[in-house]
Structures are given as structure tokens and as C-alpha cells.
Amino acid sequence: MKIKQPEQITPQSKNFSRWYTDVVLKAQLADYAPVRGCMVIRPYGYALWERYQKILDGMIKKAGVPNAYFPLFIPWSFLQKEKEHVENFSPQTAVVTHGGGKKLKEPLIVRPTSETIMYYMYSRWISSWRDLPLKINQWANVVRWEMRTSLFLRTTEFLWQEGHTAHATLEEAEKEARRALRMYQKFYEKYLALYPILGVKSNQEKFAGAEKTYTVEIMMKDGKSLQAATSHNLGQNFAKSFNITFQDKDKKTKYVWQTSWGLSTRAIGGLIMGHGDDHGLVLPPRVAPIQAVIIPIWGKEDKKTKAYLEQVKKAAGNVRLEVDLRQEVSPGWKFNEWEVKGVPIRIEIGPREQQEKTVTLVRRDQLGEKITVSLEKLKDKLSSLLEEIQESLYQKHKDFTEKNSLFVDSWQEFKKAIANKKFVYAYWCGSPQCEEKIKEETKATTRCLPLNATTKKGKCVFCGKPASQRWLFARSY
Amino acid sequence: MKIKQPEQITPQSKNFSRWYTDVVLKAQLADYAPVRGCMVIRPYGYALWERYQKILDGMIKKAGVPNAYFPLFIPWSFLQKEKEHVENFSPQTAVVTHGGGKKLKEPLIVRPTSETIMYYMYSRWISSWRDLPLKINQWANVVRWEMRTSLFLRTTEFLWQEGHTAHATLEEAEKEARRALRMYQKFYEKYLALYPILGVKSNQEKFAGAEKTYTVEIMMKDGKSLQAATSHNLGQNFAKSFNITFQDKDKKTKYVWQTSWGLSTRAIGGLIMGHGDDHGLVLPPRVAPIQAVIIPIWGKEDKKTKAYLEQVKKAAGNVRLEVDLRQEVSPGWKFNEWEVKGVPIRIEIGPREQQEKTVTLVRRDQLGEKITVSLEKLKDKLSSLLEEIQESLYQKHKDFTEKNSLFVDSWQEFKKAIANKKFVYAYWCGSPQCEEKIKEETKATTRCLPLNATTKKGKCVFCGKPASQRWLFARSY
Numbered sequence: 001m002k003i004k005q006p007e008q009i010t011p012q013s014k015n016f017s018r019w020y021t022d023v024v025l026k027a028q029l030a031d032y033a034p035v036r037g038c039m040v041i042r043p044y045g046y047a048l049w050e051r052y053q054k055i056l057d058g059m060i061k062k063a064g065v066p067n068a069y070f071p072l073f074i075p076w077s078f079l080q081k082e083k084e085h086v087e088n089f090s091p092q093t094a095v096v097t098h099g100g101g102k103k104l105k106e107p108l109i110v111r112p113t114s115e116t117i118m119y120y121m122y123s124r125w126i127s128s129w130r131d132l133p134l135k136i137n138q139w140a141n142v143v144r145w146e147m148r149t150s151l152f153l154r155t156t157e158f159l160w161q162e163g164h165t166a167h168a169t170l171e172e173a174e175k176e177a178r179r180a181l182r183m184y185q186k187f188y189e190k191y192l193a194l195y196p197i198l199g200v201k202s203n204q205e206k207f208a209g210a211e212k213t214y215t216v217e218i219m220m221k222d223g224k225s226l227q228a229a230t231s232h233n234l235g236q237n238f239a240k241s242f243n244i245t246f247q248d249k250d251k252k253t254k255y256v257w258q259t260s261w262g263l264s265t266r267a268i269g270g271l272i273m274g275h276g277d278d279h280g281l282v283l284p285p286r287v288a289p290i291q292a293v294i295i296p297i298w299g300k301e302d303k304k305t306k307a308y309l310e311q312v313k314k315a316a317g318n319v320r321l322e323v324d325l326r327q328e329v330s331p332g333w334k335f336n337e338w339e340v341k342g343v344p345i346r347i348e349i350g351p352r353e354q355q356e357k358t359v360t361l362v363r364r365d366q367l368g369e370k371i372t373v374s375l376e377k378l379k380d381k382l383s384s385l386l387e388e389i390q391e392s393l394y395q396k397h398k399d400f401t402e403k404n405s406l407f408v409d410s411w412q413e414f415k416k417a418i419a420n421k422k423f424v425y426a427y428w429c430g431s432p433q434c435e436e437k438i439k440e441e442t443k444a445t446t447r448c449l450p451l452n453a454t455t456k457k458g459k460c461v462f463c464g465k466p467a468s469q470r471w472l473f474a475r476s477y
Numbered sequence: 478m479k480i481k482q483p484e485q486i487t488p489q490s491k492n493f494s495r496w497y498t499d500v501v502l503k504a505q506l507a508d509y510a511p512v513r514g515c516m517v518i519r520p521y522g523y524a525l526w527e528r529y530q531k532i533l534d535g536m537i538k539k540a541g542v543p544n545a546y547f548p549l550f551i552p553w554s555f556l557q558k559e560k561e562h563v564e565n566f567s568p569q570t571a572v573v574t575h576g577g578g579k580k581l582k583e584p585l586i587v588r589p590t591s592e593t594i595m596y597y598m599y600s601r602w603i604s605s606w607r608d609l610p611l612k613i614n615q616w617a618n619v620v621r622w623e624m625r626t627s628l629f630l631r632t633t634e635f636l637w638q639e640g641h642t643a644h645a646t647l648e649e650a651e652k653e654a655r656r657a658l659r660m661y662q663k664f665y666e667k668y669l670a671l672y673p674i675l676g677v678k679s680n681q682e683k684f685a686g687a688e689k690t691y692t693v694e695i696m697m698k699d700g701k702s703l704q705a706a707t708s709h710n711l712g713q714n715f716a717k718s719f720n721i722t723f724q725d726k727d728k729k730t731k732y733v734w735q736t737s738w739g740l741s742t743r744a745i746g747g748l749i750m751g752h753g754d755d756h757g758l759v760l761p762p763r764v765a766p767i768q769a770v771i772i773p774i775w776g777k778e779d780k781k782t783k784a785y786l787e788q789v790k791k792a793a794g795n796v797r798l799e800v801d802l803r804q805e806v807s808p809g810w811k812f813n814e815w816e817v818k819g820v821p822i823r824i825e826i827g828p829r830e831q832q833e834k835t836v837t838l839v840r841r842d843q844l845g846e847k848i849t850v851s852l853e854k855l856k857d858k859l860s861s862l863l864e865e866i867q868e869s870l871y872q873k874h875k876d877f878t879e880k881n882s883l884f885v886d887s888w889q890e891f892k893k894a895i896a897n898k899k900f901v902y903a904y905w906c907g908s909p910q911c912e913e914k915i916k917e918e919t920k921a922t923t924r925c926l927p928l929n930a931t932t933k934k935g936k937c938v939f940c941g942k943p944a945s946q947r948w949l950f951a952r953s954y
Binding site for chain 2: 031033034035036038039040041042043045046047049050066067068069070071072073074075078090091092093094095096097098099100101107108110117120121124125130136140141143145147156157159328
């Protein structure tokens with residue numbers, strides 16, 4: 001063989017962030033682009049994103065939110081209209097100053113998020129209660145000039161969906177913000193097989209311009225938390241900045257109540273770091289672009305082996321199937337490569353299998369074990385195995401998260417738990433000063449006040465003042 | 478009724494371009510954005526684009542071309558590498574000069590097309606004949622700073638797909654360029670019900686950086702031609718600029734041969750101007766987001782009418798169906814609105830229909846006629862009617878194009894035919910001077926040398942010198 005084995009992936013235990021980069025590059029999910037902080041999403045990575053899109057887009061449409069498309073460019077003045085929004089996003093923007101060979105009168109911002117450009121249009125489209133609720137989703141690229149970047153997790157340009165709604169009442173807006181949160185929860189649990197913690201962000205951590213930010217936090221294999229999707233109740237902040245009013249049934253003119261919610265290509269990073277192991281990616285079957293790969297193990301192809309391969313393909317049923325017929329690499333090399341790519345099931349067929357009319361299956365998440373199946377039973381076996389893998393990955397991630405979560409009541413314990421890469425649930429008095437100092441000393445931030453948090457008496461883990469609820473603290477991406 | 482009837486659409490005969498804008502705005506396909514030359518694609522327009530995407534994406538994938546995603550920003554220096562490319566695109570670019578609050582060392586171009594950024598990556602990914610062919614498609618937004626803009630037809634930012642392939646031989650590249658052209662032909666004929674003229678662009682009109690540009694030209698209802706998709710054989714121009722080489726089977730290092738091909742949101746403009754009439758849009762059933770709309774015609778809803786509506790919905794089968802239950806507008810108002818939106822079939826149900834267990838159907842393309850159908854036959858009737866409409870729209874457009882196409886041999890005839898809004902097939906000697914003068918005097922350009930053009934002896938319609946083939950001339954968008 002002239003073609004060399006894929007280079008080793010750095011073990012997670014040795015250097016988790018190098019492991020991550022190795023996997024992204026070697027699985028050909030993405031590559032570095034020749035533009036600062038940008039990446040190229042390669043076909044295999046994009047196929048994964050297309051699976052995400054198909055599933056999430058279906059959920060969004062089912063909730064009565066159609067897609068539309070708003071401009072990439074936002075007039076500089078628009079960004080200035082909402083105070084918190086401009087403070088947060090101004091330093092992160094890419095600015096177009098020249099167009100068509102001339103200097104522009106007013107610079108244009110490349111959208112970091114689309115509230116301002118969309119709500120300008122909303123103010124033109126909404127005039128009566130009959131126009132409400134107005135719900136629109138957009139799949140788009142956005143740009144934020146980040147200082148430190150990382151493939152998928154934090155790139156200058158990234159892809160996402162952003163939903164934006166306007167309602168007649170606060171109650172409706174709150175309901176919609178929670179609906180979106182539950183939608184993301186379902187997406188992560190049912191499809192990405194990841195166990196999400198849902199909660200509300202602190203004032204410090206909430207979206208710039210929001211009244212309340214709901215978040216989905218997920219534990220990565222290094223114990224850090226990934227903010228994996230957010231949903232904002234925007235109150236009337238933008239409505240007032242962009243003058244979005246309607247005449248209500250009572251003939252009075254009122255401001256609308258709004259929400260926005262989004263999930264980005266960052267969710268691919270979350271999948272990698274939530275399930276991956278030292279062999280590479282581990283993909284949950286429901287989002288895997290390829291669910292099973294057939295690798296023939298015979299020296300030469302002849303009529304008989306070809307015919308058997310066709311039989312196997314037919315017997316496999318409706319799974320997303322790939323057949324690796326490359327001659328220039330060995331079966332062992334192929335095993336390795338498809339493991340790096342995280343394909344849930346490998347189907348080996350060799351002379352013995354051909355003779356016995358069977359195939360040998362190997363699960364990506366249980367590499368040591370081989371399963372022999374007859375052709376007649378292959379379809380059912382694949383189908384049940386894929387379900388089993390999906391369920392097992394979820395359970396494993398849930399167990400992992402729970403095993404690494406602690407209730408902590410003293411500052412010593414807190415520091416130790418964070419150093420030990422735990423999710424820490426601790427009382428916090430709510431003061432931004434404590435929040436800031438905790439961050440300084442431990443690098444841990446308030447991830448959220450979990451939705452299911454109960455109200456009890458307690459003392460702030462940092463200052464000892466009275467506190468009523470335990471917040472989730474962790475280091476994060 | 479407090480809500481007023483939709484404003485009148487300007488008749489085509491009175492002012493075609495105003496008719497066009499009226500239809501785009503009133504059908505709520507798009508709206509003007511507060512950014513120069515940009516538009517907002519509204520949900521109904523975007524649903525149409527999603528239909529396009531679904532169909533075309535399926536064709537692209539079936540041809541073995543997966544999707545990927547490359548950066549929005551292109552380093553200034555990249556654009557300079559291919560001589561023709563930079564000359565053409567430089568004056569049209571939007572330039573990012575500041576990022577993250579600082580002036581950039583090298584300005585970034587917002588992609589006007591992605592050859593340069595993609596081929597930089599190709600040069601890194603390709604090293605052996607085993608890596609070829611490399612085929613990638615991208616769905617993306619691009620920006621060209623156009624002087625005169627028009628909704629969908631020519632906007633500063635637009636959406637498109639761009640396919641980019643690299644091959645070991647010229648023959649393969651040529652085959653791929655033609656495959657893409659045939660794919661677009663099929664897309665227009667079978668789905669958009671438009672009759673395309675396929676051909677090759679003149680040197681003057683070809684893509685900047687291509688060896689050869691294939692084009693799809695379509696006659697709009699005002700006799701102008703729309704360049705509706707293009708496919709380029711790029712030869713080795715970019716391969717040499719970006720040093721994309723591979724080691725061939727014969728161990729020699731060679732440059733790859735490339736193609737690129739694209740179709741944009743402009744194709745929505747083509748659909749509007751190819752089929753629309755004075756009542757608004759006319760959508761071919763295969764791309765219509767809504768294929769049939771039920772409009773109940775009774776004063777009040779009661780249990781019985783509701784039950785009948787449910788029966789009708791069930792009886793309609795699998796068509797993409799909408800039910801218009803609004804109380805605040807009259808049935809006549811609704812008829813008008815859905816006609817503007819071009820929905821292929823209207824289903825009226827009133828007291829008579831309810832009693833007789835029938836519905837009344839009205840075709841958007843034959844507004845005067847009413848068809849009564851029993852509930853049992855509704856599903857089959859809708860299905861056959863949709864096919865009939867699809868076929869009939871195509872035939873109508875083909876007839877229209879042919880009726881308005883002329884073979885012309887004298888300069889007087891030529892001028893007259895162009896003034897009369899015809900597609901003109903005329904001998905041209907091939908000189909850029911004649912091409913330019915014809916354009917100056919008549920505003921008509923060489924649209925293409927049709928693929929099916931036969932070689933005969935003739936004389937250039939402008940200068941009288943020998944010419945061997947008839948080119949298609951027309952005014953264009």
C-alpha cells in the first residue's frame with residue numbers, strides 16, 4: 001500500500017482541544033480557510049448540517065413559522081437604535097466601507113444577527129392586530145469578529161437559523177420563547193442524543209437587547225458546558241427602538257412583544273465533543289449522513305462477489321448506505337477511516353459471509369463486538385440496531401452528565417469541583433460582583449438558572465448572603 | 478368591508494416593468510430593503526425558492542455533486558489572480574475594510590462568485606488523479622454592486638447555487654459543463670414550464686475567466702431575453718492561476734480542467750415574466766408552494782359547513798392545499814388575492830356545492846371557466862388538472878417564443894424585428910466591432926449561438942462579410 005494510514009488522533013486525555021481539531025480535520029468535516037477565523041465546511045460536514053436543517057426546519061414549519069430572507073448588510077445607523085444591542089455587537093462587526101469602487105456615505109455592517117434589519121421591515125408590515133402574530137425564520141450566514149476562534153464552535157462567519165416573532169401580548173411572546181426552547185430540547189434529545197440542561201441566563205449572560213434569555217446547556221466530554229441554542233423574550237425593547245406598533249381590537253395603538261431564537265453550526269461542535277472518542281466521531285443514527293457502510297473484504301472482485309454485494313445492498317433496506325469499493329486501500333484502512341467519520345454501523349462481507357449468506361456488523365459505539373446476521377434478517381437488524389445505538393448514546397451522555405454534576409455548598413468544594421471539570425449547582429445571591437469574582441477565580445460562569453430549580457433557603461457560595469436558588473456553574477466554550 | 482380591495486396591477490401593455498414590480502410587491506414575493514439595491518424575500522417568495530432548491534438540489538446530488546460551504550469573504554489578493562476575472566468583478570465588489578473595530582491589513586471582498594476562494598482550497602485538496610473528479614456545489618448569498626437594480630432580476634445581494642468541478646481531462650470538463658446545462662434545461666422545461674433556448678455565449682458575453690460559457694436564454698412576455706442560468710467550461714485558466722495540479726496515472730504533474738455553473742433567485746423573476754398576466758402571477762403546479770386554495774362561500778360557518786369543509790379537504794388528496802377561512806374579507810376579495818399569488822386552482826364551496834356534494838374548480842390560467850366535480854372524483858380531477866395546467870403553460874410559452882422568433886437577413890428587417898420585441902436569428906461575422914455596433918443601434922445583444930444551429934453560408938447582418946451561423950439576438954435583462 002502506498003497510501004499511508006490516517007495519522008493518529010491525539011487522545012482526549014492527552015489534549016482535548018487537539019483531539020477536537022484532529023477529529024474535525026481528519027473526518028473531513030471542515031478545513032481552515034485562508035480568511036482569518038473562517039472555515040470551509042467540507043461535504044461530509046455539510047451533509048451533517050443538512051440533516052440538522054431538515055429536521056429543525058420541519059419542526060419550525062410545523063410550529064407555523066415560514067422561512068424568508070433578509071439582507072446580509074445592515075445600515076450602520078440601525079445597529080445604534082437598541083442600546084444594549086449596539087454595545088455588545090459594535091466591537092464584533094465587519095464593516096463594508098466601499099461598494100462599486102466608491103466610498104459609501106453610510107458604512108454597512110455585515111449582519112452579526114438580524115434583529116435590526118428584520119424589525120425595520122416588521123414596523124412596515126405590521127399595523128393591525130390582524131397582522132399578528134408575525135413569525136419568520138431565516139437560515140443564513142452571520143459574521144462576528146471573534147478574538148479567539150475554533151472550528152464550528154466559534155468562527156468569524158457561521159451558519160444558523162434565527163426565528164423572529166412579534167405578538168400582541170407579553171404572554172404570547174413568553175409562550176413562543178418557551179416553545180422554541182422546547183423545540184431545541186427535543187432536537188438535542190431525540191436527534192443528537194445529547195442531554196440538555198434548560199434554564200434562564202443571568203442578566204450578565206443574557207442576549208444584548210433581551211428581557212430574558214432561555215438557554216440549552218450541554219456537557220462536553222471535557223466537562224465544559226456548550227451554550228447550544230438560545231431563545232429570547234425580547235419584551236418591547238426592539239419594538240420601541242424600531243417603532244413596531246399595531247392597532248389592537250380595542251382601537252388603541254400598542255407596541256408589539258417579540259422573541260428571537262437561534263441554533264448554529266456550533267451544534268456540530270457539540271455533537272463531536274458530546275459523543276466522540278479516541279477513534280474519532282461517533283454519530284447518532286438519526287443525524288448520521290451515512291448510517292451504515294459496506295466494506296467488502298476480498299482480494300479481487302469477480303462476478304460472484306459483485307452479485308453478493310448487490311444482494312446485501314438490497315437486503316439492507318432503507319438505511320442511508322455507502323459502499324466502499326476502493327481498491328487502493330486495505331479493508332483495515334477503511335475500517336479506520338469510517339470509524340473516524342463516526343458511521344454508526346460497519347457491514348463487513350468476506351468469503352465466509354458470502355458462503356454462509358450472512359454479513360458481519362460492527363457498531364461504532366462498541367468496536368470490539370461482532371454481530372453475525374443472515375441476509376433475511378439484515379433489514380430488521382439494521383433498523384433495530386440503529387434505534388438501539390441512538391438510545392444508548394443518549395443514555396450514555398445523560399449518565400455522563402449526571403455523574404459529573406454536583407450540588408456544592410462551600411467555596412472550597414466549589415473551586416475543587418470546577419477544577420475537577422464538574423457541572424456545579426450552587427446557591428448564588430444574584431449580585432453581578434459575586435458572579436464576576438467567581439469567574440475570575442475559577443473561570444466558571446453562571447450557565448443558567450435551571451428551569452426545574454426549586455426555591456429553598458440557602459447562602460451564596462461566594463459571599464454567604466441569603467440566596468434562594470441553585471444556579472448551574474461551569475466552565476464553558 | 479373595511480379592508481380595501483388590493484390596488485390595481487398596472488396592465489402589462491401599459492407599462493411592463495411597472496406590472497412586474499406591482500406583481501412582486503402585491504403577491505408579497507419580496508419587498509424593497511432599506512439597503513441600496515437589496516431586497517427582502519418574503520415568506521411566499523421564499524417558499525417558491527425553497528421549491529426551486531428542493532428540485533434542483535435533488536438533481537445536483539443525483540449527478541454526484543455534494544454540497545459544501547466556503548467563506549463569504551475573499552482576500553483582496555485572490556481576486557487579482559485571474560486576469561479577466563478581476564477586470565470584470567473588481568468594480569462590482571463590496572469591500573470590508575474594518576473588522577473587530579480595527580482596520581484590516583488586507584481588505585476582504587464579499588464574494589461576487591466563489592471561484593477564487595474555492596479553488597484555493599482545491600489546490601490544497603487535490604494532489605493525485607485519485608482525488609479527481611472533485612465536484613462541489615454551494616447554496617449561498619453573493620454580492621455584486623450593480624448600478625441599476627430590479628427585484629429578483631438584478632439585486633446587490635442575491636441567492637444562488639454555484640457548482641464547481643475539477644477534472645483530469647478537458648473532455649470530462651466539457652461533458653460536465655454540458656451536463657449542468659442539460660440539467661438547467663430540464664429544470665426550466667419540466668418544472669418551471671418555460672421553453673429555454675440553449676447555446677454558447679460570444680467572447681464578449683462569456684463569463685470572466687471561462688473558455689466557453691453555455692447559457693439558457695428564455696423569452697419574457699415583453700420579448701426580452703433572460704439569461705436564466707449559465708454553465709462554464711473554465712479550461713485551465715483558474716487551475717494555472719491557483720496552481721491546481723495533480724499527479725496523473727502516467728506520473729506526470731498536470732493542471733486540472735474545471736467547470737462552474739449557477740442558477741440564482743433571478744429565476745424567480747423569469748417565472749413571473751414568463752407566465753404572469755394582468756391578474757398577477759401564474760405559477761406552474763410543480764413549483765407552486767400552494768397548488769390549490771379552498772375558499773368557502775357562505776355567510777356563516779356552522780357545524781354543517783365545517784364538516785363539509787373537512788370532507789373536501791380529505792377528498793382533495795395530496796395536493797399542497799391552503800384553506801382561506803378569513804372572516805374579515807369577502808370571497809371576491811380572496812379570489813382576487815389568490816389570483817395575484819398565482820395559485821393554480823381555486824376550489825369554491827358554497828351552499829349549492831354542499832348540497833350537491835360537489836366543489837367548483839377554477840383554473841388560474843383559464844379564469845372564466847368553472848368546473849364542477851363530485852367529491853369522489855376530486856382527488857383524481859385535481860391531480861389530472863394540475864398536470865394539464867403544467868403542460869399547457871409550457872406549451873403556451875413555447876408557442877409564444879416560437880411565434881415571436883424570426884429569421885432575419887437584412888439590417889432593416891433586423892432593426893424592425895428587434896423594435897417589435899422579437900427573438901432574431903441572424904448571421905453574424907463574429908467580430909466584436911459588429912457586435913458592439915448592433916448593440917449601440919438596437920440595444921440587442923448576441924444572446925447565444927444556439928446549440929442546434931446548422932452551418933450554412935450567409936452574410937453578416939451588419940457588415941455583410943461572410944458568416945457561417947445564425948446567432949440569437951435580442952434585448953435582454
